[in-house]
Amino acid sequence: MTNVFIYQDPHPAHKLLADVFKCEGLQNTRTGLATIPSVGRLLQARSIQSKLEKLKPKIIVTENVSTDLLAGAMYKQKHPEVKLIGIVADPKIYELRGAPLFDKALTYRALDGADLLMVGSDFMRNLMPHMFKHKTHKFYPPIFELKKHLAKQAAFGKNFVFVGRLDDYKGVDILYNTFLRQKDSWNQTTLYVAGDGKYKSMFQNKYLSHVRYLGKTNNSLFMSEVASFYLAPARCEPSGVAVVEAMAQGLVPIVSEGVGYKELVEQVDPRLVVEDIDEAIDIIDKLFVNKKEWLRLSAKCKEVATQLTKENSIRMFKEALKTIAISKLD
Numbered sequence: 001m002t003n004v005f006i007y008q009d010p011h012p013a014h015k016l017l018a019d020v021f022k023c024e025g026l027q028n029t030r031t032g033l034a035t036i037p038s039v040g041r042l043l044q045a046r047s048i049q050s051k052l053e054k055l056k057p058k059i060i061v062t063e064n065v066s067t068d069l070l071a072g073a074m075y076k077q078k079h080p081e082v083k084l085i086g087i088v089a090d091p092k093i094y095e096l097r098g099a100p101l102f103d104k105a106l107t108y109r110a111l112d113g114a115d116l117l118m119v120g121s122d123f124m125r126n127l128m129p130h131m132f133k134h135k136t137h138k139f140y141p142p143i144f145e146l147k148k149h150l151a152k153q154a155a156f157g158k159n160f161v162f163v164g165r166l167d168d169y170k171g172v173d174i175l176y177n178t179f180l181r182q183k184d185s186w187n188q189t190t191l192y193v194a195g196d197g198k199y200k201s202m203f204q205n206k207y208l209s210h211v212r213y214l215g216k217t218n219n220s221l222f223m224s225e226v227a228s229f230y231l232a233p234a235r236c237e238p239s240g241v242a243v244v245e246a247m248a249q250g251l252v253p254i255v256s257e258g259v260g261y262k263e264l265v266e267q268v269d270p271r272l273v274v275e276d277i278d279e280a281i282d283i284i285d286k287l288f289v290n291k292k293e294w295l296r297l298s299a300k301c302k303e304v305a306t307q308l309t310k311e312n313s314i315r316m317f318k319e320a321l322k323t324i325a326i327s328k329l330d
Helices: 012-021 039-055 065-078 101-113 122-127 130-135 146-150 172-182 241-248 262-268 277-288 291-305 310-324
Strands: 004-007 024-027 059-062 083-088 116-119 136-138 160-163 191-194 211-215 229-232 252-256
Touching (some): 059 065, 146 241, 146 291, 229 277, 252 291, 277 291
Parallel strands (some): 004 024, 004 059, 116 136, 160 229
C-alpha cells in the first residue's frame, strides 16, 4: 500500500503538497481514444482507476479535475476509506456553466468524490459550485527560489513583460490588442513575452517593433532586467505564479479580475486590479509619469511577495488536512 500523486505535467507547487504524504507519482498521459472529449475522459479515468487498484493507496492527491480527480473518485467509490485530495488548478471549473451535460456530470462526480479540494486563490474558490465550497480550502503556491527573486530589483521605465501559456485563458489576445492600440502613444515602450501556445505566432511578428518574443522559458528571473511592469489580462488564471515572481523582483503588476493572485496585488494597491483595457491604460499612463509612485508600489510588491514561501504553502495545506481528520503525518 502506498500514497499516490496523479499528475499529467506536475506543477512543482502541487508536487510540494503531494510530498507531504511521500506520494508515489502516477503520470496520466492521454493518447488515442482518451483524447476524445467526454467519452475519452471517462475511458482515461477508468484506465487510471485500474492502476490504482494495483497500488492500493490510502491517500490520493490529484492535480487535474478532468481525469485525475475523476479516476480518484471512481476508485474511492469502491474503497470509501481512502482519502482523496484534489488540487483544482485547471480551467474545468471555469468552463462548467457552458459545458455539455455529460461533461458537466463527470466534473460534478469528480468534485463530489473528493474529501478535500485545494485551490490556489480566492478566484478559484469563488468559481467552485456552492455545494462543494465547504470542502474547498486555499493555499498559496510558493515562489520557488524566493531569495533569488527578492535579490533582483526592477528599475523604473516603460517596458512590460508577460510570462506564461499563450492562450485564451491567459488573455494574451487582450495583451496583444492593448499594445496595438497604444503603440503610438506609448513611445519607447516594449512588451517582452515569454511562453508557448497557440498565440505564439502573434508575438513572433517581426514587424511589431514594440514586441519582443523570448520563446519558452522555465526561468523568470530575467523579468527585472527587461521590464518595470507585469501585465496580465487573464480570463482565467487559477493562481499565476509569474505575477508574484514579478512582484518579488520589484515589477509593478497590472492584472485583470481573472488573475488568481489578484488578492495579493490588491494588497499592494487595489487600483492595479483592472476591469478592462481602458482602466489598464489609465493606470499605466499615470504610472509612466510618476516615478515616486512606481517606486512606492515596487517596494510594496517585494514586501507582499515575501509571504509566498514553501513553508507557508505547506502550513496552509496542513491546516486544511485537519478538516478531514488528518492531523498527524507519518
